[in-house]
Amino acid sequence: MDIGRVFAVVLIGGSQFKVTAEDLIQFVGHVEADVGERIRLEKVLLVGGDNFSVIGKPLLSSDMVRIEATVVEKTLSEKKILFRFKRRMNYKRYKGDEVL
Template identity: 55%
Template structure:
């Protein structure tokens, strides 16, 4: 009513008020009345069949395993690994930098176990939150331990004769990713279907 009274005070034409009322009523239709027009046959998930979805999963697993059997078909693999609180997308030959103190020394070969995702040309395997330990093998080598560039921290308070300059260099560790390989088969064990999503 406040809308109509303000419109009448401004002497708006009645035809515009009629259009405004129909627009206002159409916007405030109840969601139940809008849903009642749909039939049960058109609702998503009405034709859900568990046995059919299990067959679809098995077909997808078979296709991915066939794709993994020949390395030229899946191309160069990539992985997303969790390392020192951060996530890195890596492929074989990449060099990544880990910031902060990290115990491994130069020329150590390490195995990155927390793999969140791995994929190729035709498939991607997602973990919940990480993939099984025996499925993906990501090998890396420590190639350099160094310090970062010098960061300057400058503080000054005007008219107080207060000035401080501090310099900081944090330790960095550089890794070379040697290989990203899928060594197992998807859904080989009973728990594989619970820990892998295929998209």
């Protein structure tokens, strides 16, 4: 049985991503795995293809679907600047943080 190109919608770090085989995704957040390790994506919302679709309510069970990914790169993103100001109060606060 040829099922064609299969896709899945997964939940990572509060965001939903539609992924297929050999896709690269980039998200902001912390992953416990090191570079090169395989991780299993547990929160799968939907799996589908040309002739079928399986929808979870709200998630699909982990014994029904298995989606794995490889960590390619972990890096810091650009600097996040926090600036607070109150007029006529001589109050200014500046803080620059690196976001993981």
